[in-house]
Amino acid sequence: MMAVTIRDVARRLKLSITTVSRALDGYPDVAAATRHRVDLVAKEMGYVPNHVARQLRRRRTDILGFVLPATAGHFSDAFFSEFIAGLGEGATAHGFELLVSTAQPDTDAERQLYTRWVQSRLVDGVVLNRMRLHDWRVAYLSHEGIPFVAHGRTRLNVDFPFIDMDSRTGIALLVEHLVGRGYRRIGYIGAPPGTTLQADRSAGYRDGLRAAGLPFDTCLRVRGDLTHRGGYEGARRLLELPELPTAIIGANDLTAIGAMRAIHERGLAVGRDIAVAGYDGTEDAAHAQPPLTTLKQPIFDTAKRLADLLIARLTGQRLEQWHFIMKPELIIRASTGR
Amino acid sequence: MMAVTIRDVARRLKLSITTVSRALDGYPDVAAATRHRVDLVAKEMGYVPNHVARQLRRRRTDILGFVLPATAGHFSDAFFSEFIAGLGEGATAHGFELLVSTAQPDTDAERQLYTRWVQSRLVDGVVLNRMRLHDWRVAYLSHEGIPFVAHGRTRLNVDFPFIDMDSRTGIALLVEHLVGRGYRRIGYIGAPPGTTLQADRSAGYRDGLRAAGLPFDTCLRVRGDLTHRGGYEGARRLLELPELPTAIIGANDLTAIGAMRAIHERGLAVGRDIAVAGYDGTEDAAHAQPPLTTLKQPIFDTAKRLADLLIARLTGQRLEQWHFIMKPELIIRASTGR
DNA sequence: TTGTAGGCGTTATCAA
DNA sequence: TTGATAACGCCTACAA
Numbered sequence: 001m002m003a004v005t006i007r008d009v010a011r012r013l014k015l016s017i018t019t020v021s022r023a024l025d026g027y028p029d030v031a032a033a034t035r036h037r038v039d040l041v042a043k044e045m046g047y048v049p050n051h052v053a054r055q056l057r058r059r060r061t062d063i064l065g066f067v068l069p070a071t072a073g074h075f076s077d078a079f080f081s082e083f084i085a086g087l088g089e090g091a092t093a094h095g096f097e098l099l100v101s102t103a104q105p106d107t108d109a110e111r112q113l114y115t116r117w118v119q120s121r122l123v124d125g126v127v128l129n130r131m132r133l134h135d136w137r138v139a140y141l142s143h144e145g146i147p148f149v150a151h152g153r154t155r156l157n158v159d160f161p162f163i164d165m166d167s168r169t170g171i172a173l174l175v176e177h178l179v180g181r182g183y184r185r186i187g188y189i190g191a192p193p194g195t196t197l198q199a200d201r202s203a204g205y206r207d208g209l210r211a212a213g214l215p216f217d218t219c220l221r222v223r224g225d226l227t228h229r230g231g232y233e234g235a236r237r238l239l240e241l242p243e244l245p246t247a248i249i250g251a252n253d254l255t256a257i258g259a260m261r262a263i264h265e266r267g268l269a270v271g272r273d274i275a276v277a278g279y280d281g282t283e284d285a286a287h288a289q290p291p292l293t294t295l296k297q298p299i300f301d302t303a304k305r306l307a308d309l310l311i312a313r314l315t316g317q318r319l320e321q322w323h324f325i326m327k328p329e330l331i332i333r334a335s336t337g338r
Numbered sequence: 339m340m341a342v343t344i345r346d347v348a349r350r351l352k353l354s355i356t357t358v359s360r361a362l363d364g365y366p367d368v369a370a371a372t373r374h375r376v377d378l379v380a381k382e383m384g385y386v387p388n389h390v391a392r393q394l395r396r397r398r399t400d401i402l403g404f405v406l407p408a409t410a411g412h413f414s415d416a417f418f419s420e421f422i423a424g425l426g427e428g429a430t431a432h433g434f435e436l437l438v439s440t441a442q443p444d445t446d447a448e449r450q451l452y453t454r455w456v457q458s459r460l461v462d463g464v465v466l467n468r469m470r471l472h473d474w475r476v477a478y479l480s481h482e483g484i485p486f487v488a489h490g491r492t493r494l495n496v497d498f499p500f501i502d503m504d505s506r507t508g509i510a511l512l513v514e515h516l517v518g519r520g521y522r523r524i525g526y527i528g529a530p531p532g533t534t535l536q537a538d539r540s541a542g543y544r545d546g547l548r549a550a551g552l553p554f555d556t557c558l559r560v561r562g563d564l565t566h567r568g569g570y571e572g573a574r575r576l577l578e579l580p581e582l583p584t585a586i587i588g589a590n591d592l593t594a595i596g597a598m599r600a601i602h603e604r605g606l607a608v609g610r611d612i613a614v615a616g617y618d619g620t621e622d623a624a625h626a627q628p629p630l631t632t633l634k635q636p637i638f639d640t641a642k643r644l645a646d647l648l649i650a651r652l653t654g655q656r657l658e659q660w661h662f663i664m665k666p667e668l669i670i671r672a673s674t675g676r
Numbered sequence: 677t678t679g680t681a682g683g684c685g686t687t688a689t690c691a692a
Numbered sequence: 693t694t695g696a697t698a699a700c701g702c703c704t705a706c707a708a
Binding site for chain 1: 341384386387388389390391393394399401406408412413414415416417418419420422423426427429430435436437438439440451453454457458459460565566567570592595596598599602608620621622624625626627628629637638
């Protein structure tokens with residue numbers, strides 16, 4: 001079951017491997033007849049270039065890397081299945097491959113993982129998401145000269161291609177929507193501190209309150225971790241307040257869905273007693289009960305475009321634009337009905 | 339920003355690259371003092387072996403492949419985020435990497451993908467899931483001599499390592515539970531035909547009916563595709579029957595959650611008017627409203643064990659056992675309450 | 677238009 | 693215990 005190499009093809013054709021290589025790669029300086037013979041025999045013999053040998057010679061791997069921010073051992077988040085699908089699609093479209101691993105954000109394991117990939121020249125470029133305000137990955141990768149693109153931004157003074165959502169404005173809009181429906185005591189269950197996501201969405205929350213002339217009550221802002229459980233626990237804390245919130249915003253859909261469960265357990269009705277809204281616009285939100293009001297972002301497309309962007313950069317294409325800021329779409333459903 | 343190579347380290351140490359290589363790889367025939375010096379200098383210089391060169395020489399890549407069965411463009415399924423996290427964890431633990439891509443099952447794109455990976459010797463082994471009764475991947479990979487492991491089995495006469503759930507017995511148990519609560523008109527929303535999953539779970543459904551002495555009414559068994567949408571549409575069909583089902587089983591949690599939405603839209607209450615149950619035991623099920631009765635399988639652990647199994651096979655370890663059949667755990671929640 | 681030869685960075689074989 | 697040398701499979705100056 002030895003794989004057939006370019007040597008075998010050359011031998012069979014009584015040609016040099018050089019000619020075979022060039023014929024297959026479509027170089028112009030090959031006789032049409034020769035090229036034809038080569039194509040035929042190569043296909044017949046089932047020859048496919050050895051990816052590794054090619055990588056070594058070309059000094060690039062055509063592999064993109066992506067690290068899942070696996071919080072705990074378990075990591076159940078539909079967002080990332082969609083994100084990975086998008087990355088895979090984008091990579092494949094350009095003949096690239098996608099390497100995936102998992103690491104808890106800001107741990108030694110994460111640093112080791114990126115370092116291994118970079119130092120051993122395993123990947124040509126990296127896609128980042130769940131950006132942090134002071135993201136060591138950005139500093140590290142730009143220092144190492146490894147191209148990367150990101151879903152989101154940082155506070156660091158480093159320029160790189162990104163696609164970001166204007167989630168600050170988005171959340172503010174959501175608050176406005178809630179206020180418009182008469183909710184005035186609005187809670188917020190956030191994301192881990194230090195993440196750009198949290199900075200933006202939390203700021204949007206305050207913007208929204210301010211615009212509506214509502215006070216910012218720190219009791220109403222609690223911590224979350226972007227999981228169901230975090231949302232559930234955050235909501236429980238909010239429900240222990242002497243004066244209950246009338247609406248709760250989750251930093252993402254999972255958080256919001258977790259919060260809904262806490263509310264239901266308390267015997268209250270989501271959308272009537274307490275409004276709930278999320279962020280992401282996953283299928284989970286559409287199928288929650290009641291269906292969840294949310295800010296929708298195009299997860300799959302964003303991931304695909306990120307892969308495109310990174311590959312464009314890797315293949316030396318001139319990018320006319322490499323900063324993209326998109327607006328999330330407010331989708332109003334029964335969870336903020338009234 | 340040229341990476342430091344083994345040559346640089348050898349030059350600096352005034353040793354041959356051979357010795358450096360062997361010292362770093364922990365071969366015994368190296369003087370302790372030399373090894374120490376080498377380790378020190380290599381670390382100081384930040385030397386990391388070039389993965390690609392090593393791959394070429396060793397004639398293996400230490401990369402595992404996994405293809406997401408992306409049904410549509412979008413692919414929102416928490417099951418797979420957890421599955422990939424498990425694979426990544428297992429791979430990393432043994433110094434392996436994980437290559438991920440997406441393809442629609444049983445399409446040319448899928449065949450091309452596997453072929454590319456295999457022929458170009460990009461991956462050493464492959465993890466399969468969502469097995470089909472007559473799975474071309476099994477035939478192909480075993481013919482090519484590429485090691486693989488699978489989450490589930492096939493009807494083909496090929497022996498390979500797998501971890502499977504006894505979902506047939508599981509579903510039968512679930513039917514028994516439903517019957518015990520007085521539900522007698524039980525519908526089933528299935529998976530795509532040709533999948534082992536569908537064969538097993540559908541058989542379990544019939545087993546359960548038979549054991550309870552209930553008739554098998556073909557109207558009550560409808561098709562699904564393991565997505566929210568499929569569950570939603572399947573349930574709508576069931577709700578159009580002249581005589582409504584009193585319970586609905588979804589082939590997975592997503593299907594069940596989609597079905598719940600259809601039931602709610604119809605103004606009926608899940609768990610009171612119609613019972614619903616799923617399969618997988620994802621977080622989504624725990625946080626559905628009402629919480630979803632389901633058969634739980636250890637997704638993360640199974641994936642991790644599959645990676646372990648495949649790597650054991652790749653590294654030539656003697657496996658004392660390579661067929662595992664696990665029992666899913668019935669988790670009873672309010673969606674089948676009464 | 678085709679062939680020769682060198683090298684990508686490692687590891688393995690064999691000799692010293 | 694160490695070193696010289698030859699691959700691994702491919703690509704690409706350069707020569708023919």
